[in-house]
Amino acid sequence: MIGRRTLIASGLAAATLRPARARQPSPRLRAMSFNVRLPIASDGDDYWPNRARLFFDTVRAADPDIVGTQELFKLQGDAWIAALPGWAWFGIDRRGGHADEHMGVFYRHDRLRVIDLGNFWLSETPDVLASISWGHPLPRMATWGLFERIADGRRFHLFNTHFPYRAEDEAARTRCAGVIADRIAAIAGPGPVVLTGDFNTGPDSEAHAVLTRDLADARGAAQTVEGPEGTFHGFEGTPGKRIDWLLTRGFAVERFATIDANTDGRYPSDHFPVLADLRFNG
Template sequence: MKKILFLVILALPLVYSCKNNELVRINVLSFNIRYDNPDDSLNNWKYRRDFASEMIRFYGADIIGAQEVLKNQLDDLDNALPGFSYIGVGRLDGKEDGEFAPIFYNSGRFSVLESGHFWLSETPEIPGSKGWDAACERIVTWAVFKDKPSGKSFAFYNTHFDHVGETAQQESAIMLLAHIRENVKGIPVVLTGDFNVIPGSEAVNTLLSGDLLVEAGNISGINYGPSWTFHDFGRVPLKDRVKIDYMFVSQPIKVESYASISEQKDSVYLSDHNPVFAKLVLQ
Protein backbone atom coordinates (compact mmCIF):
# COMPACT_ATOMS: atom_id res chain seq x y z
CA MET A 1 0.00 0.00 0.00
CA LYS A 2 2.82 2.38 0.88
CA LYS A 3 4.52 1.60 -2.43
CA ILE A 4 1.32 2.37 -4.40
CA LEU A 5 0.79 5.64 -2.53
CA PHE A 6 4.39 6.65 -3.21
CA LEU A 7 3.94 6.02 -6.95
CA VAL A 8 0.74 8.09 -7.02
CA ILE A 9 2.50 11.01 -5.32
CA LEU A 10 5.33 10.81 -7.85
CA ALA A 11 2.84 10.90 -10.71
CA LEU A 12 1.03 14.05 -9.57
CA PRO A 13 3.66 16.57 -10.78
CA LEU A 14 3.75 14.78 -14.14
CA VAL A 15 -0.01 15.17 -14.58
CA TYR A 16 0.25 18.88 -13.81
CA SER A 17 3.21 19.25 -16.14
CA CYS A 18 1.40 17.50 -18.98
CA LYS A 19 -1.58 19.81 -18.64
CA ASN A 20 0.61 22.91 -18.78
CA ASN A 21 2.53 21.61 -21.79
CA GLU A 22 -0.44 20.34 -23.79
CA LEU A 23 -1.04 21.79 -27.23
CA VAL A 24 -3.93 24.25 -27.36
CA ARG A 25 -5.65 24.51 -30.74
CA ILE A 26 -7.56 27.68 -31.62
CA ASN A 27 -9.41 28.45 -34.85
CA VAL A 28 -9.12 32.15 -35.69
CA LEU A 29 -10.94 34.18 -38.32
CA SER A 30 -10.31 37.73 -39.54
CA PHE A 31 -13.33 39.06 -41.43
CA ASN A 32 -14.10 42.44 -42.94
CA ILE A 33 -17.85 41.96 -43.28
CA ARG A 34 -18.45 45.16 -45.34
CA TYR A 35 -20.56 47.76 -43.57
CA ASP A 36 -24.31 47.71 -44.12
CA ASN A 37 -24.55 49.97 -47.17
CA PRO A 38 -28.02 50.34 -48.77
CA ASP A 39 -26.34 51.12 -52.10
CA ASP A 40 -24.86 47.62 -52.28
CA SER A 41 -27.99 46.29 -53.98
CA LEU A 42 -27.86 42.47 -54.07
CA ASN A 43 -24.65 42.58 -52.04
CA ASN A 44 -26.43 44.32 -49.17
CA TRP A 45 -25.87 42.89 -45.72
CA LYS A 46 -29.41 41.53 -45.45
CA TYR A 47 -28.64 39.14 -48.31
CA ARG A 48 -25.23 38.13 -46.91
CA ARG A 49 -25.71 37.89 -43.14
CA ASP A 50 -26.99 34.29 -43.03
CA PHE A 51 -24.25 33.12 -45.41
CA ALA A 52 -21.62 34.94 -43.33
CA SER A 53 -22.78 33.42 -40.05
CA GLU A 54 -23.02 29.96 -41.65
CA MET A 55 -19.42 30.30 -42.85
CA ILE A 56 -18.23 31.22 -39.35
CA ARG A 57 -19.96 28.20 -37.85
CA PHE A 58 -18.82 25.87 -40.64
CA TYR A 59 -15.15 26.70 -40.12
CA GLY A 60 -15.55 26.33 -36.37
CA ALA A 61 -14.02 29.69 -35.50
CA ASP A 62 -13.27 30.09 -31.80
CA ILE A 63 -12.32 33.77 -32.07
CA ILE A 64 -13.22 36.27 -34.77
CA GLY A 65 -11.61 39.64 -35.38
CA ALA A 66 -14.18 41.54 -37.48
CA GLN A 67 -14.04 44.90 -39.24
CA GLU A 68 -16.57 47.42 -40.63
CA VAL A 69 -19.24 46.20 -38.24
CA LEU A 70 -22.12 48.61 -37.63
CA LYS A 71 -24.33 48.19 -34.56
CA ASN A 72 -27.14 46.39 -36.39
CA GLN A 73 -24.60 43.99 -37.88
CA LEU A 74 -23.05 43.47 -34.47
CA ASP A 75 -26.48 42.49 -33.15
CA ASP A 76 -27.06 40.17 -36.11
CA LEU A 77 -23.80 38.33 -35.52
CA ASP A 78 -24.37 38.23 -31.78
CA ASN A 79 -27.74 36.56 -32.36
CA ALA A 80 -26.34 34.18 -34.98
CA LEU A 81 -23.46 32.96 -32.81
CA PRO A 82 -24.90 31.34 -29.67
CA GLY A 83 -22.29 30.75 -27.01
CA PHE A 84 -20.23 33.73 -28.18
CA SER A 85 -19.67 37.11 -26.57
CA TYR A 86 -17.94 40.16 -27.99
CA ILE A 87 -15.66 43.03 -27.03
CA GLY A 88 -15.83 46.31 -28.91
CA VAL A 89 -17.09 49.88 -29.18
CA GLY A 90 -18.11 52.17 -32.02
CA ARG A 91 -15.19 54.14 -33.40
CA LEU A 92 -17.00 57.50 -33.51
CA ASP A 93 -17.97 57.83 -29.84
CA GLY A 94 -16.47 54.87 -27.98
CA LYS A 95 -20.00 53.53 -27.46
CA GLU A 96 -22.28 52.46 -30.30
CA ASP A 97 -21.80 55.03 -33.07
CA GLY A 98 -19.82 54.16 -36.17
CA GLU A 99 -18.01 51.02 -37.19
CA PHE A 100 -16.83 48.52 -34.59
CA ALA A 101 -13.71 46.38 -34.84
CA PRO A 102 -15.07 43.77 -32.44
CA ILE A 103 -13.61 40.54 -31.16
CA PHE A 104 -16.13 37.71 -30.95
CA TYR A 105 -15.06 34.79 -28.76
CA ASN A 106 -16.40 31.47 -27.51
CA SER A 107 -17.32 32.46 -23.97
CA GLY A 108 -17.70 28.86 -22.86
CA ARG A 109 -14.08 28.20 -23.68
CA PHE A 110 -12.36 31.54 -23.03
CA SER A 111 -12.47 33.97 -20.15
CA VAL A 112 -11.43 37.61 -20.54
CA LEU A 113 -8.62 38.61 -18.19
CA GLU A 114 -8.21 42.12 -19.57
CA SER A 115 -9.50 44.15 -22.51
CA GLY A 116 -9.52 47.63 -23.99
CA HIS A 117 -9.45 49.78 -27.09
CA PHE A 118 -7.60 52.81 -28.41
CA TRP A 119 -7.73 55.06 -31.43
CA LEU A 120 -5.03 55.18 -34.07
CA SER A 121 -4.27 58.87 -33.68
CA GLU A 122 -1.97 61.27 -31.87
CA THR A 123 -4.52 61.13 -29.00
CA PRO A 124 -5.31 57.41 -28.78
CA GLU A 125 -7.34 57.72 -25.58
CA ILE A 126 -9.84 60.22 -27.07
CA PRO A 127 -12.91 58.54 -28.63
CA GLY A 128 -13.49 59.49 -32.24
CA SER A 129 -10.06 61.04 -32.74
CA LYS A 130 -8.66 60.95 -36.26
CA GLY A 131 -4.92 60.56 -36.76
CA TRP A 132 -2.36 62.10 -39.10
CA ASP A 133 -3.64 62.14 -42.71
CA ALA A 134 -6.35 59.52 -42.17
CA ALA A 135 -9.67 59.85 -43.97
CA CYS A 136 -11.58 58.09 -41.19
CA GLU A 137 -11.45 57.41 -37.47
CA ARG A 138 -9.65 54.13 -36.79
CA ILE A 139 -9.72 51.92 -33.72
CA VAL A 140 -7.96 48.93 -32.16
CA THR A 141 -9.73 46.39 -29.94
CA TRP A 142 -7.62 44.11 -27.77
CA ALA A 143 -8.01 41.51 -25.04
CA VAL A 144 -6.11 38.97 -22.99
CA PHE A 145 -7.90 35.62 -22.93
CA LYS A 146 -7.47 32.51 -20.82
CA ASP A 147 -8.25 29.16 -22.37
CA LYS A 148 -10.29 27.56 -19.60
CA PRO A 149 -9.45 23.89 -20.28
CA SER A 150 -5.68 24.40 -20.34
CA GLY A 151 -5.27 27.57 -18.29
CA LYS A 152 -3.06 29.08 -20.98
CA SER A 153 -3.34 32.80 -21.74
CA PHE A 154 -2.82 34.77 -24.94
CA ALA A 155 -3.42 38.28 -26.26
CA PHE A 156 -5.60 39.14 -29.24
CA TYR A 157 -5.62 42.41 -31.20
CA ASN A 158 -7.98 43.43 -34.00
CA THR A 159 -7.94 46.58 -36.11
CA HIS A 160 -8.79 48.34 -39.38
CA PHE A 161 -6.17 50.73 -40.78
CA ASP A 162 -7.04 53.78 -42.86
CA HIS A 163 -7.52 53.27 -46.58
CA VAL A 164 -6.15 56.66 -47.71
CA GLY A 165 -3.51 58.17 -45.45
CA GLU A 166 -0.10 56.61 -45.99
CA THR A 167 1.34 58.45 -43.00
CA ALA A 168 -1.58 57.22 -40.91
CA GLN A 169 -0.95 53.65 -42.04
CA GLN A 170 2.70 53.78 -41.07
CA GLU A 171 2.15 55.60 -37.78
CA SER A 172 -0.66 53.19 -36.94
CA ALA A 173 1.70 50.25 -37.42
CA ILE A 174 4.29 51.89 -35.15
CA MET A 175 1.68 52.63 -32.46
CA LEU A 176 0.13 49.19 -32.62
CA LEU A 177 3.45 47.37 -32.41
CA ALA A 178 4.53 49.58 -29.51
CA HIS A 179 1.31 48.84 -27.62
CA ILE A 180 1.82 45.10 -28.04
CA ARG A 181 5.45 45.28 -26.90
CA GLU A 182 4.60 47.40 -23.87
CA ASN A 183 1.51 45.52 -22.73
CA VAL A 184 1.96 41.87 -23.71
CA LYS A 185 4.56 40.12 -21.60
CA GLY A 186 5.32 36.44 -21.59
CA ILE A 187 2.28 35.24 -23.56
CA PRO A 188 1.58 34.68 -27.27
CA VAL A 189 -0.25 37.29 -29.32
CA VAL A 190 -2.52 37.16 -32.37
CA LEU A 191 -3.17 40.24 -34.51
CA THR A 192 -5.95 40.35 -37.11
CA GLY A 193 -7.28 43.08 -39.34
CA ASP A 194 -7.90 44.83 -42.59
CA PHE A 195 -4.68 46.81 -42.89
CA ASN A 196 -5.44 48.38 -46.28
CA VAL A 197 -1.83 47.87 -47.40
CA ILE A 198 -0.21 45.26 -49.60
CA PRO A 199 2.65 42.89 -48.69
CA GLY A 200 6.00 44.67 -48.70
CA SER A 201 4.48 48.03 -47.78
CA GLU A 202 6.12 50.15 -45.12
CA ALA A 203 3.35 49.45 -42.62
CA VAL A 204 3.54 45.68 -43.06
CA ASN A 205 7.33 45.75 -42.87
CA THR A 206 7.07 47.73 -39.63
CA LEU A 207 4.79 45.12 -38.08
CA LEU A 208 7.22 42.41 -39.14
CA SER A 209 10.29 44.27 -37.89
CA GLY A 210 12.15 42.78 -34.98
CA ASP A 211 11.40 39.27 -33.77
CA LEU A 212 7.87 39.65 -32.39
CA LEU A 213 5.36 39.01 -35.20
CA VAL A 214 5.28 36.83 -38.28
CA GLU A 215 2.60 36.57 -40.94
CA ALA A 216 0.54 33.44 -40.27
CA GLY A 217 0.33 32.39 -43.91
CA ASN A 218 4.10 32.45 -44.26
CA ILE A 219 4.65 29.79 -41.59
CA SER A 220 1.60 27.64 -42.23
CA GLY A 221 1.88 23.95 -42.97
CA ILE A 222 -1.05 24.22 -45.39
CA ASN A 223 -2.10 27.25 -47.46
CA TYR A 224 -5.53 27.21 -49.09
CA GLY A 225 -7.24 29.68 -51.39
CA PRO A 226 -6.01 32.68 -53.38
CA SER A 227 -3.21 35.00 -52.31
CA TRP A 228 -5.49 38.05 -52.59
CA THR A 229 -8.22 39.10 -50.15
CA PHE A 230 -9.95 42.14 -51.70
CA HIS A 231 -12.19 41.74 -54.74
CA ASP A 232 -14.99 44.36 -54.33
CA PHE A 233 -17.77 41.79 -54.74
CA GLY A 234 -15.97 40.31 -57.73
CA ARG A 235 -15.64 43.60 -59.59
CA VAL A 236 -11.84 43.80 -59.38
CA PRO A 237 -10.24 41.91 -62.29
CA LEU A 238 -8.45 38.79 -61.10
CA LYS A 239 -5.03 40.09 -62.10
CA ASP A 240 -5.53 43.28 -60.07
CA ARG A 241 -6.70 41.74 -56.80
CA VAL A 242 -4.45 42.31 -53.80
CA LYS A 243 -3.96 41.13 -50.26
CA ILE A 244 -4.83 43.70 -47.58
CA ASP A 245 -6.24 41.45 -44.84
CA TYR A 246 -3.74 39.77 -42.53
CA MET A 247 -3.21 37.59 -39.52
CA PHE A 248 0.01 37.96 -37.57
CA VAL A 249 1.17 35.73 -34.73
CA SER A 250 4.02 35.63 -32.27
CA GLN A 251 6.11 32.73 -31.12
CA PRO A 252 5.52 30.11 -29.86
CA ILE A 253 2.35 29.88 -31.95
CA LYS A 254 2.36 27.23 -34.66
CA VAL A 255 0.13 27.67 -37.73
CA GLU A 256 -1.21 24.31 -38.86
CA SER A 257 -3.27 25.66 -41.76
CA TYR A 258 -4.20 29.00 -43.29
CA ALA A 259 -6.89 29.98 -45.78
CA SER A 260 -8.07 32.97 -47.78
CA ILE A 261 -11.74 32.03 -48.09
CA SER A 262 -13.07 32.87 -51.54
CA GLU A 263 -16.57 31.45 -51.55
CA GLN A 264 -19.99 32.29 -52.95
CA LYS A 265 -23.46 30.92 -52.33
CA ASP A 266 -25.08 31.05 -55.74
CA SER A 267 -24.43 34.70 -56.70
CA VAL A 268 -24.02 35.94 -53.11
CA TYR A 269 -20.59 36.90 -51.79
CA LEU A 270 -19.57 36.71 -48.14
CA SER A 271 -18.25 40.27 -48.39
CA ASP A 272 -16.12 42.44 -50.65
CA HIS A 273 -13.14 40.90 -48.80
CA ASN A 274 -12.12 37.29 -48.31
CA PRO A 275 -12.18 36.19 -44.69
CA VAL A 276 -8.80 34.93 -43.49
CA PHE A 277 -8.84 31.75 -41.41
CA ALA A 278 -6.13 29.84 -39.56
CA LYS A 279 -5.80 26.86 -37.27
CA LEU A 280 -3.34 27.92 -34.59
CA VAL A 281 -1.56 25.90 -31.93
CA LEU A 282 -0.37 27.47 -28.68
CA GLN A 283 2.64 25.43 -27.58
Protein backbone atom coordinates in the same frame (compact mmCIF):
# COMPACT_ATOMS: atom_id res chain seq x y z
CA MET B 1 -8.21 58.19 -20.39
CA ILE B 2 -9.69 55.37 -22.46
CA GLY B 3 -7.97 52.14 -21.47
CA ARG B 4 -8.58 48.87 -19.79
CA ARG B 5 -12.09 47.77 -18.94
CA THR B 6 -13.66 50.63 -20.89
CA LEU B 7 -15.40 48.75 -23.69
CA ILE B 8 -19.14 48.22 -23.52
CA ALA B 9 -19.64 44.48 -23.87
CA SER B 10 -22.49 42.76 -25.70
CA GLY B 11 -23.36 39.15 -25.06
CA LEU B 12 -20.56 38.47 -22.60
CA ALA B 13 -21.02 35.19 -20.81
CA ALA B 14 -19.09 33.58 -17.98
CA ALA B 15 -17.57 30.14 -18.36
CA THR B 16 -16.27 27.65 -15.83
CA LEU B 17 -12.54 26.91 -15.82
CA ARG B 18 -11.75 23.23 -16.28
CA PRO B 19 -8.32 21.69 -15.67
CA ALA B 20 -6.36 20.49 -18.69
CA ARG B 21 -6.18 16.75 -19.21
CA ALA B 22 -2.82 15.23 -18.40
CA ARG B 23 -0.47 14.47 -21.32
CA GLN B 24 -2.95 15.69 -23.94
CA PRO B 25 -1.52 17.72 -26.83
CA SER B 26 -2.37 21.39 -26.72
CA PRO B 27 -5.60 21.95 -28.68
CA ARG B 28 -5.45 24.25 -31.64
CA LEU B 29 -6.62 27.83 -31.43
CA ARG B 30 -8.46 28.82 -34.60
CA ALA B 31 -8.36 32.58 -35.24
CA MET B 32 -10.09 34.52 -38.01
CA SER B 33 -10.03 38.05 -39.41
CA PHE B 34 -13.18 39.14 -41.23
CA ASN B 35 -14.14 42.53 -42.68
CA VAL B 36 -17.90 42.13 -42.57
CA ARG B 37 -18.72 45.12 -44.84
CA LEU B 38 -20.93 47.75 -43.23
CA PRO B 39 -24.71 47.53 -43.79
CA ILE B 40 -25.23 50.10 -46.54
CA ALA B 41 -28.31 50.05 -48.78
CA SER B 42 -26.37 51.22 -51.84
CA ASP B 43 -24.81 47.73 -51.98
CA GLY B 44 -28.10 46.61 -53.56
CA ASP B 45 -28.22 42.85 -53.83
CA ASP B 46 -25.22 42.68 -51.48
CA TYR B 47 -26.89 44.77 -48.78
CA TRP B 48 -26.44 43.18 -45.34
CA PRO B 49 -29.98 41.73 -44.96
CA ASN B 50 -29.49 39.84 -48.23
CA ARG B 51 -26.20 38.24 -47.15
CA ALA B 52 -26.52 37.90 -43.39
CA ARG B 53 -27.51 34.23 -43.52
CA LEU B 54 -24.60 33.43 -45.86
CA PHE B 55 -22.27 35.35 -43.56
CA PHE B 56 -23.32 33.35 -40.52
CA ASP B 57 -23.13 30.08 -42.48
CA THR B 58 -19.54 30.99 -43.41
CA VAL B 59 -18.59 31.55 -39.77
CA ARG B 60 -20.37 28.40 -38.66
CA ALA B 61 -18.60 26.27 -41.28
CA ALA B 62 -15.16 27.72 -40.43
CA ASP B 63 -15.70 27.09 -36.70
CA PRO B 64 -13.20 29.65 -35.35
CA ASP B 65 -12.59 30.18 -31.65
CA ILE B 66 -12.07 33.92 -32.03
CA VAL B 67 -12.71 36.49 -34.76
CA GLY B 68 -11.50 40.07 -35.20
CA THR B 69 -13.96 42.00 -37.36
CA GLN B 70 -13.80 45.31 -39.18
CA GLU B 71 -16.57 47.66 -40.42
CA LEU B 72 -18.94 46.01 -37.97
CA PHE B 73 -22.11 47.82 -36.93
CA LYS B 74 -23.85 46.91 -33.70
CA LEU B 75 -26.91 45.51 -35.47
CA GLN B 76 -24.63 43.04 -37.25
CA GLY B 77 -22.92 42.04 -34.04
CA ASP B 78 -26.18 41.51 -32.23
CA ALA B 79 -27.52 39.50 -35.19
CA TRP B 80 -24.42 37.27 -34.96
CA ILE B 81 -25.14 36.48 -31.31
CA ALA B 82 -28.79 35.71 -32.11
CA ALA B 83 -27.89 33.47 -35.05
CA LEU B 84 -24.93 31.61 -33.55
CA PRO B 85 -25.41 30.39 -29.96
CA GLY B 86 -22.21 30.04 -27.97
CA TRP B 87 -20.72 33.32 -29.20
CA ALA B 88 -20.14 36.62 -27.40
CA TRP B 89 -18.63 39.92 -28.52
CA PHE B 90 -17.33 43.24 -27.27
CA GLY B 91 -16.39 46.58 -28.74
CA ILE B 92 -17.25 50.23 -29.11
CA ASP B 93 -17.24 52.16 -32.35
CA ARG B 94 -14.47 54.40 -33.60
CA ARG B 95 -16.20 57.48 -32.18
CA GLY B 96 -16.68 55.91 -28.75
CA GLY B 97 -20.33 54.86 -29.00
CA HIS B 98 -22.37 52.33 -30.95
CA ALA B 99 -23.58 54.26 -34.02
CA ASP B 100 -20.49 53.83 -36.23
CA GLU B 101 -18.04 51.09 -37.24
CA HIS B 102 -16.70 48.80 -34.52
CA MET B 103 -13.58 46.68 -34.30
CA GLY B 104 -15.78 44.01 -32.75
CA VAL B 105 -14.05 40.98 -31.22
CA PHE B 106 -16.10 37.76 -31.23
CA TYR B 107 -15.24 34.63 -29.30
CA ARG B 108 -16.69 31.28 -28.29
CA HIS B 109 -17.50 31.75 -24.63
CA ASP B 110 -17.52 28.00 -24.07
CA ARG B 111 -13.87 27.88 -25.18
CA LEU B 112 -12.42 31.22 -24.09
CA ARG B 113 -12.98 33.74 -21.35
CA VAL B 114 -12.05 37.41 -21.26
CA ILE B 115 -9.60 38.45 -18.55
CA ASP B 116 -9.09 42.07 -19.62
CA LEU B 117 -9.95 44.30 -22.57
CA GLY B 118 -9.51 47.80 -23.88
CA ASN B 119 -9.06 50.03 -26.89
CA PHE B 120 -6.88 52.80 -28.27
CA TRP B 121 -6.82 55.09 -31.28
CA LEU B 122 -4.26 55.12 -34.08
CA SER B 123 -3.04 58.66 -33.64
CA GLU B 124 -0.40 60.70 -31.85
CA THR B 125 -2.71 60.60 -28.80
CA PRO B 126 -3.86 56.96 -28.65
CA ASP B 127 -5.75 57.36 -25.39
CA VAL B 128 -7.88 60.25 -26.73
CA LEU B 129 -11.21 58.95 -27.94
CA ALA B 130 -11.80 59.38 -31.71
CA SER B 131 -8.48 61.17 -32.19
CA ILE B 132 -7.06 61.55 -35.72
CA SER B 133 -3.53 62.33 -36.89
CA TRP B 134 -1.48 62.25 -40.12
CA GLY B 135 -4.12 63.69 -42.43
CA HIS B 136 -6.57 60.86 -42.95
CA PRO B 137 -10.27 61.73 -42.56
CA LEU B 138 -11.73 59.17 -40.12
CA PRO B 139 -10.85 57.93 -36.62
CA ARG B 140 -8.98 54.64 -36.66
CA MET B 141 -8.66 52.41 -33.64
CA ALA B 142 -7.75 49.03 -32.21
CA THR B 143 -9.73 46.86 -29.83
CA TRP B 144 -7.91 44.27 -27.76
CA GLY B 145 -8.60 41.53 -25.27
CA LEU B 146 -6.63 39.24 -22.97
CA PHE B 147 -8.12 35.76 -23.26
CA GLU B 148 -7.73 32.56 -21.28
CA ARG B 149 -8.50 29.23 -22.85
CA ILE B 150 -10.89 27.28 -20.67
CA ALA B 151 -9.41 23.88 -21.59
CA ASP B 152 -5.93 24.53 -20.22
CA GLY B 153 -5.64 28.07 -18.85
CA ARG B 154 -3.29 29.24 -21.62
CA ARG B 155 -3.49 33.02 -22.17
CA PHE B 156 -2.98 35.25 -25.19
CA HIS B 157 -3.81 38.76 -26.34
CA LEU B 158 -5.78 39.53 -29.48
CA PHE B 159 -5.52 42.96 -31.12
CA ASN B 160 -7.91 43.92 -33.92
CA THR B 161 -7.71 46.99 -36.18
CA HIS B 162 -8.61 48.73 -39.46
CA PHE B 163 -6.11 51.09 -41.12
CA PRO B 164 -6.88 54.20 -43.25
CA TYR B 165 -8.06 53.32 -46.74
CA ARG B 166 -7.05 56.02 -49.24
CA ALA B 167 -4.10 55.56 -51.61
CA GLU B 168 -2.55 58.76 -50.25
CA ASP B 169 -2.66 57.39 -46.69
CA GLU B 170 0.33 55.05 -47.04
CA ALA B 171 2.53 57.13 -44.71
CA ALA B 172 -0.34 57.24 -42.21
CA ARG B 173 -0.67 53.47 -42.35
CA THR B 174 3.00 53.16 -41.49
CA ARG B 175 2.49 55.46 -38.50
CA CYS B 176 -0.56 53.42 -37.46
CA ALA B 177 1.57 50.27 -37.56
CA GLY B 178 4.04 51.95 -35.22
CA VAL B 179 1.27 52.70 -32.72
CA ILE B 180 0.06 49.09 -32.88
CA ALA B 181 3.59 47.75 -32.36
CA ASP B 182 4.19 50.06 -29.38
CA ARG B 183 0.89 49.16 -27.75
CA ILE B 184 1.40 45.44 -28.24
CA ALA B 185 4.73 45.77 -26.44
CA ALA B 186 3.16 47.79 -23.61
CA ILE B 187 0.01 45.71 -23.14
CA ALA B 188 1.07 42.15 -24.01
CA GLY B 189 4.76 42.30 -23.11
CA PRO B 190 6.52 39.19 -24.45
CA GLY B 191 3.41 36.99 -24.32
CA PRO B 192 1.52 35.28 -27.15
CA VAL B 193 -0.29 37.66 -29.51
CA VAL B 194 -2.71 37.46 -32.42
CA LEU B 195 -3.20 40.59 -34.55
CA THR B 196 -6.14 40.69 -36.96
CA GLY B 197 -7.11 43.48 -39.29
CA ASP B 198 -7.89 45.10 -42.59
CA PHE B 199 -4.67 47.00 -43.19
CA ASN B 200 -5.63 48.50 -46.56
CA THR B 201 -2.12 47.84 -47.87
CA GLY B 202 -0.17 44.83 -49.02
CA PRO B 203 2.57 42.68 -47.49
CA ASP B 204 5.14 44.63 -49.53
CA SER B 205 4.38 47.79 -47.50
CA GLU B 206 6.37 49.53 -44.80
CA ALA B 207 3.42 49.01 -42.42
CA HIS B 208 3.78 45.25 -42.84
CA ALA B 209 7.55 45.53 -42.29
CA VAL B 210 7.01 47.47 -39.06
CA LEU B 211 4.60 44.88 -37.67
CA THR B 212 6.60 41.82 -38.73
CA ARG B 213 9.68 42.95 -36.85
CA ASP B 214 8.12 41.23 -33.84
CA LEU B 215 5.18 39.30 -35.30
CA ALA B 216 4.99 36.58 -37.95
CA ASP B 217 2.65 36.76 -40.92
CA ALA B 218 0.57 33.61 -40.47
CA ARG B 219 0.27 32.98 -44.20
CA GLY B 220 4.03 32.87 -44.63
CA ALA B 221 4.61 30.89 -41.43
CA ALA B 222 1.95 28.24 -42.01
CA GLN B 223 2.77 24.58 -42.64
CA THR B 224 -0.09 24.44 -45.16
CA VAL B 225 -1.82 27.25 -47.05
CA GLU B 226 -5.23 27.09 -48.71
CA GLY B 227 -7.20 29.52 -50.85
CA PRO B 228 -6.21 32.57 -52.89
CA GLU B 229 -3.59 35.04 -51.76
CA GLY B 230 -5.69 38.15 -52.34
CA THR B 231 -8.46 39.05 -49.89
CA PHE B 232 -10.39 42.06 -51.25
CA HIS B 233 -12.75 41.23 -54.09
CA GLY B 234 -15.59 43.79 -54.00
CA PHE B 235 -18.32 41.11 -54.03
CA GLU B 236 -17.02 39.88 -57.40
CA GLY B 237 -15.08 36.86 -56.15
CA THR B 238 -11.88 37.78 -58.03
CA PRO B 239 -9.12 38.18 -55.44
CA GLY B 240 -7.26 41.48 -55.50
CA LYS B 241 -4.63 42.71 -53.09
CA ARG B 242 -3.87 40.89 -49.82
CA ILE B 243 -4.90 43.63 -47.39
CA ASP B 244 -6.37 41.41 -44.64
CA TRP B 245 -3.64 39.91 -42.47
CA LEU B 246 -3.39 37.68 -39.44
CA LEU B 247 -0.10 38.10 -37.59
CA THR B 248 1.06 36.12 -34.57
CA ARG B 249 3.72 35.72 -31.90
CA GLY B 250 4.20 32.76 -29.57
CA PHE B 251 2.39 30.29 -31.82
CA ALA B 252 3.17 27.67 -34.43
CA VAL B 253 0.91 28.11 -37.47
CA GLU B 254 -0.32 24.76 -38.67
CA ARG B 255 -2.73 25.93 -41.35
CA PHE B 256 -3.70 29.18 -43.03
CA ALA B 257 -6.75 29.58 -45.25
CA THR B 258 -8.32 32.36 -47.27
CA ILE B 259 -11.99 31.39 -47.41
CA ASP B 260 -13.52 32.15 -50.80
CA ALA B 261 -16.66 30.04 -50.42
CA ASN B 262 -19.79 31.38 -52.09
CA THR B 263 -23.35 30.36 -52.86
CA ASP B 264 -24.34 30.72 -56.49
CA GLY B 265 -21.74 33.43 -56.94
CA ARG B 266 -22.87 35.42 -53.87
CA TYR B 267 -20.41 36.21 -51.12
CA PRO B 268 -20.78 36.96 -47.39
CA SER B 269 -18.67 40.14 -47.67
CA ASP B 270 -16.56 42.14 -50.12
CA HIS B 271 -13.47 40.71 -48.36
CA PHE B 272 -12.55 37.05 -48.03
CA PRO B 273 -12.03 36.10 -44.38
CA VAL B 274 -8.65 34.66 -43.41
CA LEU B 275 -8.18 31.92 -40.84
CA ALA B 276 -5.25 30.31 -39.04
CA ASP B 277 -4.94 27.19 -36.92
CA LEU B 278 -2.45 27.97 -34.14
CA ARG B 279 -0.76 26.03 -31.37
CA PHE B 280 1.00 27.65 -28.45
CA ASN B 281 4.78 27.36 -28.50
CA GLY B 282 6.17 25.50 -25.54
